[in-house]
Amino acid sequence: MFDRTEIVYEYDGSFEGLMCCVFESFSLKEVPSVIRTPSDQQSFFDTAKWIETDILKFNRVYKSIAAKISIQAQELVQLGFWTNAPQKEMLIYHFLRLGYKHGSKVMSMLTDDTVSTLQKAVRHLTSESHKFKGFVRFSVYDKVMVAVIEPKNFVLPLISYHFCDRFRDDSFMIYDKTHSMALVYHGQKAELIRVDQLTLPEVDESEIEYRHLWKQFYNTIAIEARNNPKCRMTLMPKRYWGQMTEFAKEEELQTVIKNQQNPSKQMILNHEPQRLL
Amino acid sequence: MEGIDIDIYDKLMILSDSAKYDVACTSSGIDRRGKQGSIGNAAKAGICHSFAADGRCISLLKVLMTNVCIYDCKYCVNRTSNDARRASFTPAELAELTINFYRRNYIEGLFLSSGVIKSPNYTMEQMIKALTLLRETYRFNGYIHVKAIPGADSELVSRLGLLADRMSINIELPSQESLNLLAPNKTKDSILRPMGLISHKIQENSTDLVKFRHASKFVPAGQSTQLIVGATPDTDHKILTLSEGLYKKYRLKRVFYSAYVPVAEHTLLPSVDTKPPLLREHRLYQADWLLRFYGFEANELLDEQNQNFDLQVDPKCNWAMNHLELFPVEINKAPYEMLLRVPGIGVISAMRILTARKSSVIDFDGLKKMGVVLKRAQYFITCKGKIMNGFKISSDITLRALMSDQHKLLNGFAEQLSLFSDPPMSREEVSQCLTEPR
Numbered sequence: 001m002f003d004r005t006e007i008v009y010e011y012d013g014s015f016e017g018l019m020c021c022v023f024e025s026f027s028l029k030e031v032p033s034v035i036r037t038p039s040d041q042q043s044f045f046d047t048a049k050w051i052e053t054d055i056l057k058f059n060r061v062y063k064s065i066a067a068k069i070s071i072q073a074q075e076l077v078q079l080g081f082w083t084n085a086p087q088k089e090m091l092i093y094h095f096l097r098l099g100y101k102h103g104s105k106v107m108s109m110l111t112d113d114t115v116s117t118l119q120k121a122v123r124h125l126t127s128e129s130h131k132f133k134g135f136v137r138f139s140v141y142d143k144v145m146v147a148v149i150e151p152k153n154f155v156l157p158l159i160s161y162h163f164c165d166r167f168r169d170d171s172f173m174i175y176d177k178t179h180s181m182a183l184v185y186h187g188q189k190a191e192l193i194r195v196d197q198l199t200l201p202e203v204d205e206s207e208i209e210y211r212h213l214w215k216q217f218y219n220t221i222a223i224e225a226r227n228n229p230k231c232r233m234t235l236m237p238k239r240y241w242g243q244m245t246e247f248a249k250e251e252e253l254q255t256v257i258k259n260q261q262n263p264s265k266q267m268i269l270n271h272e273p274q275r276l277l
Numbered sequence: 278m279e280g281i282d283i284d285i286y287d288k289l290m291i292l293s294d295s296a297k298y299d300v301a302c303t304s305s306g307i308d309r310r311g312k313q314g315s316i317g318n319a320a321k322a323g324i325c326h327s328f329a330a331d332g333r334c335i336s337l338l339k340v341l342m343t344n345v346c347i348y349d350c351k352y353c354v355n356r357t358s359n360d361a362r363r364a365s366f367t368p369a370e371l372a373e374l375t376i377n378f379y380r381r382n383y384i385e386g387l388f389l390s391s392g393v394i395k396s397p398n399y400t401m402e403q404m405i406k407a408l409t410l411l412r413e414t415y416r417f418n419g420y421i422h423v424k425a426i427p428g429a430d431s432e433l434v435s436r437l438g439l440l441a442d443r444m445s446i447n448i449e450l451p452s453q454e455s456l457n458l459l460a461p462n463k464t465k466d467s468i469l470r471p472m473g474l475i476s477h478k479i480q481e482n483s484t485d486l487v488k489f490r491h492a493s494k495f496v497p498a499g500q501s502t503q504l505i506v507g508a509t510p511d512t513d514h515k516i517l518t519l520s521e522g523l524y525k526k527y528r529l530k531r532v533f534y535s536a537y538v539p540v541a542e543h544t545l546l547p548s549v550d551t552k553p554p555l556l557r558e559h560r561l562y563q564a565d566w567l568l569r570f571y572g573f574e575a576n577e578l579l580d581e582q583n584q585n586f587d588l589q590v591d592p593k594c595n596w597a598m599n600h601l602e603l604f605p606v607e608i609n610k611a612p613y614e615m616l617l618r619v620p621g622i623g624v625i626s627a628m629r630i631l632t633a634r635k636s637s638v639i640d641f642d643g644l645k646k647m648g649v650v651l652k653r654a655q656y657f658i659t660c661k662g663k664i665m666n667g668f669k670i671s672s673d674i675t676l677r678a679l680m681s682d683q684h685k686l687l688n689g690f691a692e693q694l695s696l697f698s699d700p701p702m703s704r705e706e707v708s709q710c711l712t713e714p715r
Contacts, residue, residue, distance in 0.1 A: 102636075110633040111643030120648070134326040134336075138381045145380065165311040166318045166419075167380070206377075213289055213374070214383045220293045221339060222329035225538045225553050231332025235325070245383070246327055 006033045010048035011089075013037035015081045016058040018089055022096055023057040024049075035089035069099035072107050076122060082154040085121035092118070129158035135236070136163070136174060137245045139200075140207050145172040146200060148243050156183045156192060164190050203255070211245050211253045218246040283364055289374070291364040295344040295355050296390055298540070299447070299503065300533045304336040304385035304420040306498030307442050317379065317386070317419030319442065319498075324385050337388035337422060338378055342366055342404055346392030350460040352449070352508050354540045355392045365394070368407035372415050379419055386420030386442075387411070397428035401437060408440040420498075427467040431474050435495075438478060443498040443530070446472050451516050455509035458545055475500045476527045499530035506561060507554040508537040508546060512584040514575075517564055521575040524568065534561045560586040567593060570624055571617045589681040594620040597657060598676060604657045605664065608639050620680065621653035641665050653680060 009024065009032045011017035021035050036048065065074040073095075080092045094114045099106040109115045132155050138145040145167070149155075156176050163174065164185050171186040175198050182195040241247040305323030325334040343365035346355045354361065366374075371389070378384045389407065394400050404423060411417045423441040425434050438444055446468055450456045453465045475496065482495040502523065504516055520532040536553035539546065564586065567573035571593070578592050579585070587595055597604065597620050606615050608630060616627040626649045633639055633647055640660045644651060655665040656676060 105636050108632045108636040110629055110647040111637055111639060113646070116646040116648075130322075130324075133320070134324045134382075134385070136382045140377075140380060147382070162318075162320070167316065168311045168313060169316070170380070210377050210381060213286065214378060214381070216286060217289055217293050217338070217378075218327060218329065218335070220290050221297050221335060222331045222333070223297055223538060224331075226331040226333075226536075226555065228332040229330060232328045232330060235332065235334070236328040244327065245381070 005047075008032060008034045008036065008048040009051050010036055010038060011051045012053050013039070014053060015078065016055060017051065017053040018081060018092065019058045019061040020053050021051045021089070022093060023054075023061050024051050025093070026100075032090075032093070034087075035093060065096065065099070068103065069096075069106060070104040073099050073104070076107070076118065079122045079125060079158075080118050082157060083121040083125045084152045084154075085117070088121065091121070125153040125155065126158065128153050129155035131236075131240070132159055133162050135240050135244060137243060138172065139203055140210075141201055141203065143171060145170060147172070147174045148177055148198075149174060150177045150239070150243060152178070152239075154179050154181070156181060159183075160190055160192075208254055211248070215246050215248070215253065285370060285374075287362075288364045288366060288370070289340070291362050292340045292342075292344060292366060295361070295392075296339045296341045296388075298354065298535065298538065299339065299388070299390060299424075300333070300535045301422065301445065301501055301503060301531070302334050302336045302339060302388065303501075303531065304422070306530055307420075309418065309497075312418055315416040315418040316376070317417055319386075319418075319420045326382065326384055336385045337420065338375055338384045338386070339388040340366070340371070340390075342371070342389060342391035342400070342407060343394050344392045345394045347395070348393050348460075348462040350449075350462070351541060351543050351546060352459055352505060352537065356541070359541065366407070368403070368410045371407050372411045372417075375411060376415050376417060379417070386417075386422070388422040390424035391426065393426060393428075397426040398430055398433060400426050401429040401433040405433065405437055405440065408437070412440055422498075425471050425475070427463055427471060429471070431471070434471050434474055435478060438475060438495045439493050441496055443501060444475055444496045445501045445503070446475075447503040448519075449503065449505050450509055451504050451511045451519050452509070455511060459508065472500065472502070472523075472527050472529075476529075479528070499528070501529055501531040501533065503533040503535055505537050506534050506558050507551075512579075513557070513561060513564075513586050514579040514581075514584040516561060517568075517575045517579060520565060521568055532565060534558050534565070556588050557586070560588065560592060564592045572614055590677065591620075591680075593618070594653065594680045598680065605659045606657065607662065608644065608658050608660050609634060619654050619657045621650055621657075626650075656680075 007030055009021045011021050018035065021032070025032055034048075036042070042048070062074070065077060077092055077096065080088060080095070085091055091114065095106070095118050098109070098112065098114060102109065106115060110119070128151055132149055132151060136147045136149060136159070138147045154176070156174065156179075159174070160183050163172065163183070167185070168188070173182050173184045175182045175195060180194060180196055182193055182198075184191050184193055245253070303323045304319070305321060307319050308321040309319040311318040323336060325336050327335040329335055341355070343363070344355045344361065345363045345365065346353075346357055349356045349358050353359075371387075375384075375387045379386070389404060391400050391404060394403070404426075408421060408423065411421070420443075421441045422443040422445065423437055425437060425444050425446045427446060434444075448468055449463075450459060456463055456465060478495045479499065504519070506516065516534070523529045523532055536555050536558035537547065537551075538553045539549040539551050542549050564573075564575075564578055567578065568575065573593075573596070578596060586592055590598070597618065603615075603618075606619060608616075611619075613627055613631060616622055616630055617624065622630075626647075629647050629649070630639065630644075633643065637643070638661060641651065641655075644660065651665065656679065658665075
């Protein structure tokens with residue numbers, strides 16, 4: 001390319017779509033400077049090239065990662081896509097360029113900026129997902145359990161197996177408010193669906209009672225002589241507290257989960273099935 | 278008489294309040310998948326569900342079956358001579374509470390302990406009843422940690438072990454003299470005998486499992502114990518040597534240390550306004566880590582001349598400063614075992630160094646990029662033969678000053694110190710503390 005315009009790719013925001021951007025770049029031998037989704041901020045002057053998601057192209061790129069780099073790299077790229085790293089698309093793109101050049105060795109290039117940034121972002125994702133295995137709080141509505149989380153990274157795919165395995169015979173939903181997505185498990189099947197708005201019914205007496213019991217246990221179990229709020233904050237930063245029963249105010253214990261309350265008493269889900277897990 | 282018209286809130290308060298001095302709350306040591314028709318699974322790394330105001334992880338519903346106790350151990354809140362409210366859970370109440378907390382993902386499972394009611398055997402039978410109900414009727418497949426009661430028949434210990442994932446017997450006081458003084462109803466033998474039995478059973482069971490695939494598992498997540506620090510004059514050397522023996526001889530998974538919190542006025546005990554020795558407890562945990570993951574032996578860290586840890590410097594730094602002839606080590610050449618002995622380099626950092634060495638020569642900038650913390654390490658390493666910033670600390674005193682945890686010694690560390698949050702325990706050690714690696 002001899003003109004000085006920046007090459008900007010726009011894709012549908014799916015992992016498959018991103019892999020198609022990689023395909024486009026390699027087949028046309030051009031290097032994009034931005035890869036974005038329609039909802040990302042656009043600069044005034046650029047004109048983006050729309051990259052259509054094509055499952056055949058996706059497959060070719062995805063398989064080539066395992067074949068030409070390594071299975072570990074394939075996993076890292078998939079996980080990288082679920083992180084909240086700034087411009088994760090370009091990070092993954094540059095990682096793949098390095099990978100195609102150096103092969104499996106790229107995974108040990110920990111002193112390289114791209115590799116270390118991507119690995120750090122993935123560590124942030126996996127550690128946050130591990131935290132949520134503990135910090136998720138369900139409310140029990142008769143036969144259904146519902147939890148709301150507000151993670152920074154897209155952790156649902158990483159915690160899905162854990163909860164589905166744990167509550168095999170139950171039906172539950174974990175709603176990720178940050179990403180407007182929900183993990184729904186029902187009849188032994190898990191699904192990730194888009195949910196833009198969630199309205200929950202009132203909780204019953206026994207739910208309120210267990211919330212109180214839990215809050216009381218939480219307050220009792222701390223040893224006063226060892227009080228250490230700073231340590232607690234390091235291990236469980238305040239951003240997690242909003243959806244945790246032990247930190248709810250009295251009136252919140254009596255009602256539905258914080259922030260999700262709505263006068264109508266039904267659950268509204270806007271179904272738009274996405275990729276299965 | 279109390280315990281008759283007492284509601285579930287009061288019971289939970291009384292029985293968790295009297296269980297809280299047990300430090301162990303880990304849910305680690307076993308991976309177990311969920312089962313059709315059951316609720317629950319277990320994750321080997323353990324999962325923390327919350328953190329209490331004291332910064333300790335809450336993983337299990339930690340309660341006593343009852344806080345009624347016939348014993349009179351001077352250091353214990355539940356001693357018979359203490360004028361406290363008493364309560365007991367029925368097996369059904371306990372099972373309901375556990376299952377309902379578990380479904381809401383408040384907890385990873387149950388940690389059940391008990392005061393000794395009527396006799397050790399009777400107490401154990403009550404605990405077996407509760408766990409049987411939970412496992413069989415409520416189909417609970419999550420984590421259970423149970424305390425064995427010293428003095429109970431071995432047949433009961435065996436039955437209890439088949440229902441639990443982890444079993445522990447608290448030694449509490451690290452010597453027979455201290456036991457005689459403060460826990461006249463307990464002897465070293467009454468504690469060590471069941472520990473030996475559990476350890477024997479675990480080994481026997483692992484050969485059974487090879488022979489019969491469906492043999493039930495006996496405490497698959499192993500056993501642990503707790504030692505109280507600071508209630509008696511026992512030295513760190515004595516405590517650490519005891520721990521080392523327990524890891525080697527009884528194959529314990531964990532030894533926990535509990536800074537003594539005065540709960541009773543007694544001439545034989547520190548006065549009630551004594552602050553719990555949290556920094557000393559912290560040093561013991563650091564040393565315990567060095568034994569388990571860093572290839573250290575107790576007598577490398579302490580000896581007859583130095584019986585207690587220096588509170589100013591962490592045990593690994595202290596060791597390194599006494600062995601300056603071994604440093605600096607070259608990051609690009611040193612074997613894994615030696616990397617682990619560098620202050621500030623933990624297991625994860627050492628592994629990353631090994632990985633990165635495969636593709637390039639590492640410099641200080643590279644170390645930073647891969648997340649190795651250089652604050653302490655810089656004085657003990659070279660990269661490509663060079664020292665960081667080109668300056669060398671020649672005096673031991675300067676080095677010691679650089680290594681010390683000044684901030685902890687100022688303004689009353691008892692309040693300030695956190696077990697996990699400060700640098701001498703690196704970030705990776707924090708996650709190990711919480712999760713206990715495979």
